[in-house]
Amino acid sequence: MPLERDMQPRSLFEKVWDAHVVRPETDDTPAVLYIDLHLVHEVTSPQAFDMLRARGLRVRRPDLTLATMDHSTPTVPIKSLKDIEVVSEPAAAKQIRQLEANCKEFGIELRGFFSGQRGVVHVIGPELGATQPGKTIVCGDSHTSTHGAFGALAFGIGTTEVGHVLATQCLLQRKPKTLAIELAGRPGPGVTAKDLILRIIGTIGVAGGTGHVIEYRGEAISALSMEQRMTVCNMSIEAGARAGMIAPDDVTYEYMAGRPLAPKGKDWDAALERWRKLPSDPGARFDREVRIDVSRLAPMVTFGTNPGMVVEIDQPVPESGDIAFKKALDYMRVEAGKPLLGTPVDVVFIGSCTNGRLGDIRDAARILKGRKVADNVRLLVVPGSDQTKREAEAEGLDEIIRAAGGEWREPGCSMCIGMNGDIVPPGKLAVSTSNRNFEGRQGPGARTILASPITAAAAAVKGVVADPRELLG
Amino acid sequence: MEPIRTIRSKTVVLPFDDIDTDQIIPARFLTTTTKDGLGQHLFSNWRYADDGTPRPDFALNRPEAKGATILVAGRNFGCGSSREHAPWALVDYGFRAVISSEFADIFRNNALKNGLVPVTVDDETHRWLLEHEGAEVTVDLESTTVELPTGRRVQFPIERFSRYCLMNGLDQLGFLLEQEDAIAEYERRHVA
Numbered sequence: 001m002p003l004e005r006d007m008q009p010r011s012l013f014e015k016v017w018d019a020h021v022v023r024p025e026t027d028d029t030p031a032v033l034y035i036d037l038h039l040v041h042e043v044t045s046p047q048a049f050d051m052l053r054a055r056g057l058r059v060r061r062p063d064l065t066l067a068t069m070d071h072s073t074p075t076v077p078i079k080s081l082k083d084i085e086v087v088s089e090p091a092a093a094k095q096i097r098q099l100e101a102n103c104k105e106f107g108i109e110l111r112g113f114f115s116g117q118r119g120v121v122h123v124i125g126p127e128l129g130a131t132q133p134g135k136t137i138v139c140g141d142s143h144t145s146t147h148g149a150f151g152a153l154a155f156g157i158g159t160t161e162v163g164h165v166l167a168t169q170c171l172l173q174r175k176p177k178t179l180a181i182e183l184a185g186r187p188g189p190g191v192t193a194k195d196l197i198l199r200i201i202g203t204i205g206v207a208g209g210t211g212h213v214i215e216y217r218g219e220a221i222s223a224l225s226m227e228q229r230m231t232v233c234n235m236s237i238e239a240g241a242r243a244g245m246i247a248p249d250d251v252t253y254e255y256m257a258g259r260p261l262a263p264k265g266k267d268w269d270a271a272l273e274r275w276r277k278l279p280s281d282p283g284a285r286f287d288r289e290v291r292i293d294v295s296r297l298a299p300m301v302t303f304g305t306n307p308g309m310v311v312e313i314d315q316p317v318p319e320s321g322d323i324a325f326k327k328a329l330d331y332m333r334v335e336a337g338k339p340l341l342g343t344p345v346d347v348v349f350i351g352s353c354t355n356g357r358l359g360d361i362r363d364a365a366r367i368l369k370g371r372k373v374a375d376n377v378r379l380l381v382v383p384g385s386d387q388t389k390r391e392a393e394a395e396g397l398d399e400i401i402r403a404a405g406g407e408w409r410e411p412g413c414s415m416c417i418g419m420n421g422d423i424v425p426p427g428k429l430a431v432s433t434s435n436r437n438f439e440g441r442q443g444p445g446a447r448t449i450l451a452s453p454i455t456a457a458a459a460a461v462k463g464v465v466a467d468p469r470e471l472l473g
Numbered sequence: 474m475e476p477i478r479t480i481r482s483k484t485v486v487l488p489f490d491d492i493d494t495d496q497i498i499p500a501r502f503l504t505t506t507t508k509d510g511l512g513q514h515l516f517s518n519w520r521y522a523d524d525g526t527p528r529p530d531f532a533l534n535r536p537e538a539k540g541a542t543i544l545v546a547g548r549n550f551g552c553g554s555s556r557e558h559a560p561w562a563l564v565d566y567g568f569r570a571v572i573s574s575e576f577a578d579i580f581r582n583n584a585l586k587n588g589l590v591p592v593t594v595d596d597e598t599h600r601w602l603l604e605h606e607g608a609e610v611t612v613d614l615e616s617t618t619v620e621l622p623t624g625r626r627v628q629f630p631i632e633r634f635s636r637y638c639l640m641n642g643l644d645q646l647g648f649l650l651e652q653e654d655a656i657a658e659y660e661r662r663h664v665a
């Protein structure tokens with residue numbers, strides 16, 4: 001006899017949540033939620049490992065823990081680990097060494113330098129096949145929302161909670177609310193997943209998703225590749241959401257099949273059967289629903305200092321009397337009432353967990369092929385992982401980028417966060433494919449315009465903010 | 474952790490909405506492997522000029538701000554990254570509570586685990602606080618209220634378990650560790 005609960009239509013989120021409740025929430029205590037995959041990196045883990053040591057605890061499930069180093073790692077080639085001491089700041093080098101030591105001490109496999117599997121944590125999880133539909137996935141990093149593209153419930157946690165998961169494989173959580181965002185229509189050429197998510201954040205606002213898990217749905221979402229879905233889910237946190245999810249479908253399964261950590265043979269068949277039950281039931285209720293028509297969307301760019309301050313590339317920057325808005329425009333040296341088109345650019349960064357995957361590099365190469373980066377621009381292309389780098393090189397994309405005058409670097413977070421020495425100099429203007437245009441995000445005093453890889457590549461070629469649709473052949 | 478019941482202090486005000494974690498503690502200070510000493514870098518980009526000298530016009534640098542343990546900030550405080558370095562820096566600097574009309578989820582969670590009370594108030598109370606920097610305010614966890622010098626008292630929401638832990642100086646890991654049997658049982662029946 002099915003329980004009554006099973007008869008109620010449930011959303012994708014509710015199905016994944018329900019399947020991971022070790023102990024339900026009460027008025028006095030949050031739910032104890034089981035975590036299937038814990039991703040660990042060097043910046044948010046050292047204090048958590050210290051806490052384990054201080055209390056004499058072990059890592060409960062090293063087999064469900066996947067570690068890599070990405071934030072403070074150099075993007076210049078190194079021959080041996082000793083080189084890190086030379087190319088990196090002492091504090092960054094220490095952090096890298098500490099993660100190695102912690103992984104060794106606690107029995108966690110590290111996808112480190114020379115493993116061939118290192119990269120930005122949200123790029124390697126899916127690449128390795130560790131990211132799977134229906135899983136709960138956490139990491140001491142807010143862009144863990146990326147993994148929701150597979151129909152996983154994936155969210156960022158703080159270092160104290162990293163310690164909780166290391167020690168117990170569980171988290172204390174209150175059940176979040178749900179928000180369905182339906183994208184209707186299909187956008188035209190030159191309008192990418194990045195433009196969709198920037199439109200969404202611009203519409204609901206940077207706190208529009210607070211307290212909620214978003215499910216993205218609709219024609220424009222189903223039509224996306226897995227990489228593009230990851231770009232959308234990645235920036236859920238920029239809308240303030242706890243997580244973003246997309247129902248798994250054949251696109252998902254095709255991407256996953258044969259990946260090293262994906263199930264094989266009979267296990268794959270059994271998994272498929274489970275995964276196919278995950279999408280939201282017809283009639284599933286959401287706490288809120290939003291519908292956005294994207295059929296006439298243009299490429300999007302940010303003009304301010306948060307990702308909700310966005311505008312279609314050919315439209316004027318809006319006007320507002322709000323003090324924070326004015327402060328942002330002053331910081332950006334942007335004028336209200338005029339489009340950004342034609343604004344001179346100093347740096348172009350193509351990379352990050354938002355847009356550092358193979359398809360993104362292909363997109364950029366499409367624009368760069370046979371063209372030259374403008375004299376006033378430094379172009380930095382940083383693949384998201386070792387694997388992405390190998391695949392891009394196998395297609396000759398690195399050659400296209402170098403021939404255009406761009407730099408082709410080693411994988412890592414790089415200029416997305418500027419922790420490894422790759423920074424935008426003070427006052428300089430960058431067009432970046434990353435996810436945050438906060439004041440100083442890419443270096444003290446740096447100014448950031450967020451955009452898609454093709455819009456970024458178009459800016460590199462033209463030397464100014466430019467509409468990529470004019471360069472698409 | 475020290476048990477917290479009542480926090481009484483004058484306020485410092487940062488009247489901007491959407492203050493993100495990159496402003497609270499810029500990424501270049503995240504290469505630390507401890508929690509200590511982050512207070513000196515709190516709001517670093519706003520607090521110091523390029524040559525490292527304090528900017529006299531920044532709220533925290535004004536003489537009246539000295540000793541204040543309650544920060545009042547614009548809406549959606551703590552948006553951005555999951556870095557717990559943000560509440561660590563605020564606590565290390567001396568703050569015990571932040572009052573706003575809305576907090577980003579991860580920041581709020583992190584604050585509650587580090588003895589920093591996130592106090593969400595209605596828009597009207599928020600506006601009053603933003604306009605009255607230096608007001609003597611009382612945040613009381615027992616009654617979950619904020620009291621303004623005007624005598625106005627408003628409730629604020631706080632997750633019950635977090636409140637219990639804050640008031641008793643407990644960390645939350647102890648509770649999780651007590652769930653060992655249930656976790657082991659779950660692992661036996663669960664297919665990932």
Ligand code: SF4
Nearest residue numbers: 143352353413416417
């Ligand atoms: S690429 Fe940027 S946003 Fe992504 S994990 Fe690295 S620092 Fe964070």
